[in-house]
Amino acid sequence: MEIKKNPKSNLENFSKIFMQIGLVLALFVTYAAIEQKTYDKTYGDLEVVSMNAEMEEEIPITERVEPVKPKTPPPPTPEKIEIVEDEKEIEETVIESTETDETEAVEVEEIEEVEEVEEVIEDVSFMIIEDVPVFPGCKGSKDELKKCFSQKVQKHFSRKFDADLPNELGLSPGRKRVFIAFKIDKSGNIVNIQARAPHPKIKSEVVSVMNQLPKMTPGRQRGKPVGVKYSIPFTLIVE
Template sequence: MKSMNSHRHQTFQKSSVLFFQLGLVLALTITYAMLESYFFKDVVHPPKQEPEATIALVNYPPVIVPKSPVENRTEPNKKQKEIPGIVDIVPNDSPPESTIFDPPTAIEPPVKTSPGNIVEAPDDDDHPLDFFMPLEQAPVFPGCEDLSKEESKLCFSKKIAQFVNKNFNTGLADELNLTGKQRIFVQFVIDKHGKVTDIKTKAPHARLEKETLRVINELPLMKPGMQHLKPVKVLYTLPITFEVQ
């Protein structure tokens, strides 16, 4: 009997210790949860925004905004100068493949130079003799796609003439008091990406050169010239002529 009571007493002691440990663990867990909920508040993160997709640029022909009418400041009896179309379009009978252009150090007025005379411009690493290589495919002006080689060449010259006529500030003739026929000579390169670069101008007046540089620099991006199925730089010479009447 005494032994049984002793066994019960030991079992009770063990159970008390076990219950005490379980209670302590439970109390600590509840305390930790309360402390965590008190000190650490939920951080609300704003919803992630997907980066905006890059919009591809589509090369359309430039939109010409009509110029505002300018007040006529000329004297009543003074006849205002009239300026017809400023670009002379001369038919180019020889194909660009047979055109050879010797690049001068400075632009000199050519004799009877027709717009659209082109030749492949050399890369910086190319040998100078490569400059005279015939061009297989000339650059294409926007709006001249899906045409034959000859039609594309004529379309290019026509588009260039229209662009210059619409954008050139002919009011400079009055401002500079110009008379008679004015000739401007332009040389530029259409690079491997179809962008107009390396523009050089020669004109009777510095402001005419500046205006020509501005207009040519605004030419739209084009389809580059091709040689052996690779894009190449192409050099152009363009005479601009307008006559003040």
């Protein structure tokens, strides 16, 4: 026998209604809790003390007391002063005048005049002279003037010296050395000619040839003209 269920007893048909009723109750309880008012409790007539009040410290008022200075007693009254006449004579100092009269003779010490001694510069070597002597026709820098000077002297000797003289004197064949030295003085003249040669006649010929050198522009040392020493060797070929 099969038991049949009454369709009215099925609760699933009322589940939606129960859920809506529960939701309404929950909203009501929440609203009632929000709207409920609360009041602070009072405890008799106690005064409320604020802890934030500033505590004021009482500072006693003091008065500055300045020390009393002792009063200085007045100076004593001076005794009666007696005036005594000074009988001592005072010697006056007489200051003599140092001015001289036009009629008086004045002794003046003699002033010795010192003559300035001109600095004497000795003869300077051609190799170290500041401003070299200039052979007529030479131009250029200091080194160029030196080179031109030597070339001009050699050319003058070769042109003026008698090349046949060594052969005429019967000297042995070969090369013969001749050393010549002279000085260009402060005026540019050739002086103090010295020669060393293998024969006295050759020496005389060399001196004669050097005396024919033209006048030079004198050399200068420290801006002043000075004597300049010059020397040069020559080679003679004897056949």
